[in-house]
Amino acid sequence: GDTLFAADALGVVLDLGSVLRMVRGSGPLEIRSISVDRPRARLVVLEDGTANWDIMRATEEAPQTESRPLALQLRSLALRDGRLSFDNRQSGLLARLTGIQHDLSGDFTSERFTIDARLHADSTSVEFAGMPYMSNVALELNTKLDADRAAQRVTLSDAGLRLNQLVLAFSGSVASQGEDVALDLSFQTPGTSFGDMLSLVPAVYA
Numbered sequence: 767g768d769t770l771f772a773a774d775a776l777g778v779v780l781d782l783g784s785v786l787r788m789v790r791g792s793g794p795l796e797i798r799s800i801s802v803d804r805p806r807a808r809l810v811v812l813e814d815g816t817a818n819w820d821i822m823r824a825t826e827e828a829p830q831t832e833s834r835p836l837a838l839q840l841r842s843l844a845l846r847d848g849r850l851s852f853d854n855r856q857s858g859l860l861a862r863l864t865g866i867q868h869d870l871s872g873d874f875t876s877e878r879f880t881i882d883a884r885l886h887a888d889s890t891s892v893e894f895a896g897m898p899y900m901s902n903v904a905l906e907l908n909t910k911l912d913a914d915r916a917a918q919r920v921t922l923s924d925a926g927l928r929l930n931q932l933v934l935a936f937s938g939s940v941a942s943q944g945e946d947v948a949l950d951l952s953f954q955t956p957g958t959s960f961g962d963m964l965s966l967v968p969a970v971y972a
Contacts, residue, residue: 775803799842843870881911918942
């Protein structure tokens with residue numbers, strides 16, 4: 767009974783040559799860029815694990831047919847003035863982000879590729895098990911992700927995270943190992959002063 771996703775405008779740029787080749791059946795379709803203005807998403811997981819984004823109807827399995835590959839060669843993915851709410855009632859996690867500005871680019875057609883990602887949120891709030899960990903905190907994230915699809919590993923480099931005045935630099939990797947996820951991350955706080963730490967203290971005592 768609630769809206770899962772809405773946006774004021776959605777734009778998609780296709781490679782014209784790939785469109786003509788796809789019509790002739792001689793090549794994949796290439797998506798060059800996607801832009802979304804004022805996206806609003808509300809993700810909810812109920813106590814029994816039911817998720818509101820699981821919206822596909824159950825259908826009988828269709829016979830296998832030959833499908834054409836989709837080459838996703840993104841030069842730009844841009845979100846402007848977005849709002850995201852994630853309410854996981856099973857784990858007790860509640861997160862809200864408003865004023866989201868997000869830019870992402872990378873050639874997703876290769877086995878190994880680099881993703882440039884920039885994320886800004888005017889306000890970020892995170893609550894877990896009734897305890898507020900962040901309350902209306904400004905967030906800024908800039909990172910490069912080196913993805914290896916064959917090894918199912920993503921390596922972070924030149925990554926920086928700012929929460930209000932607190933700046934964190936981090937590096938490492940995230941890899942899939944069967945049903946588990948292996949995290950190997952290191953964090954640093956370059957030039958952190960007492961005032962930087964103090965900018966987050968009110969969230970703890972909210």
